[in-house]
Amino acid sequence: MEISYVVSRGTRLNKVLPFIFAALLLALVALPKVLAIPYQVKFVQAFILIILATMWNLLAGFGGLVSIGQQAFIGIGAYSLVYISDIQGINPFVALALAAVLCGVFALPLSFLVFRLSGGYFAIGTWVIAEIIKLFVVQVKTLGGGSGISLGAFSGMGRETRIAAIYWSALVAIFLTLLSTILLMRSKLGLALTAIRDDETAAGVLGVNVLRNRRSVFVMVSMGFGLAGGLIAMSNLRVQPDDIFSVNYSAIMIFMVVIGGLGTIEGPIFGAIIYYFLQDRLKDYGTWYLIILGLLGIAIVSLAPEGLWGWISRNRFSLFATKYRISQMSKERGA
Template sequence: MAAILVVVAATLPFWAESSWMREFVEIASYFIFAMMWNLLAGYGGMVSIGQQAFLGLGGYGMLALGNFAGMNPFLAVPLGGLAAALIALPVSWVAFRLQGGYFAIGTWVIAEVFRLSIANVPAVGGGSGTTLTALRGFERGTRESLTYWIALASVVACVAGVYLFLRSKQGLALMAIRDNEVAAESQGIAVRRMKLAVYTVAAFGAGLAGALYFVGNLRISPDAAFSVNWTAFAIFMVVIGGIGRIEGPIVGALIFWALNKFFSDWGTWYLLGLGLLAIVVTLFFKQGLWGYAQQRWGWSLFPTQRRLVTSRAAAKSPAPPAAAAPASHPASAAPSSGSPVRSH
């Protein structure tokens, strides 16, 4: 069924309006970013409010490869994600020295450092940003179709990759680290190595989302690329859909797209409505909307839970009799301290 939907979606550029493709690229970028945040925080327990740093780095990496290195911008999209992942390695050395709330605040500070640094680079337009001139040789229809197909492939790869990872032993180890880091380490799990791997993968996904978004937008600026709104909207989507579930960002992204499409013109009231909806879901649907549906009706598109299955023969076999304690001689048996002595 999923394969049929993907095939049908792949034919969309041949019969749909161009506005549909542009909207899909935008929501795909938000979804991939939210999925990576869910992997980092929902499954890894690392709550970051600075993941926009890697989104911006991915966008600017794609821009540099396209405008200055002469690379095809569409081929530069995954390389933008790779650039963000490589930068995440030294950044993690600083971020992992912080714990809890300090980690969250520290990641935001790191994102601001990158934003201010890029804003002072004249080659990429400084604070006002610049245009992706490498796409001038592409016709509009070709450009939009290629961007759409890359977005579709990125979404499928993101969902499949996260699902397969969570079904593996490494995914189980990651959730053990989230639940109790000390206990996980005592069981032989390489906690720091696993956290570094997930942090790097999440940075790659964020960079991929940024490169994808700005190759479709044709223009990039530090304020747009490193805006904290990216992380705020990702948290909204994950919380609404259900944190710690693959379906959560999917449901949250669809709800966010619908609200943004029909109510974004309301300005401040739109943002207040998003906040109010998040509060209501947090209070009454603590596991998110999909989590509530899963708990109530058993819905699950991507089951990652594991069940302990015992054989029927083992379940029916009687327990071995307990060894009888040796009888004590009445004369030598003394009552234990605090035990009642019965009189005959």
């Protein structure tokens, strides 16, 4: 009996899953018709967390760029949304898209600056950039200075309509970020990124332009962070510099990604959902809640560095067929 090998992206599971996802999406679209407003708000929060985790994972898990300064783009996204919709008078949903684009425009020149640092110093470098942007924003009177600015664009809209509209925006945003992440990972860029992550030097020698690929990811995820920032501004109806540029966002994103599983698409989603329920349960404990998160993070990194998703799936299956895998099959069965 001869043994041959088959290279494929998914397992049999991945043939059924698209239908399940489509059904799930339809259900989510219809949700505001059946669900009370407080629950819709909770969904928006969860969506934002998933976007943040997915973007941070794309940056660190696939791009190899560990940043603790992505709150810079959350902040830029939030302030851009308020500025474009309130001060320029553009429809807030169009403004949301523009805010994301604006973040990409900011990210490109900034990448030339922070890419001069590597490893841990890159991490702090991005953080300094976020601090600098905050210090500048605080100086700008039109943006409310240190006390922040309220979003007035929804003032004519009823609460129910507003929340549902924000819910759908968040749904579109999460759909787009997840879809583009999956498509990205199936593209040539995704392949290049995986190669860089596995062995930067080898990838470089084989002709992968490490710097340019990383820059593309940096700009892309910054747009995702901008989208999340805009959504945060929409759901809070207010932006304050110390909150929106807080390094706590980085702490939360890292926690979600690490606990779920770095370098997989499913892991961060999983991690975000776990985090959402943890914070819901533990937030009454105040500071102890963050201490527990910290200890949990250390335990996961030390004991199960592949994260909970990695631990569950053991690399046997994936929900989004992005990885190539080799399977053995005998000639008789394969033919």
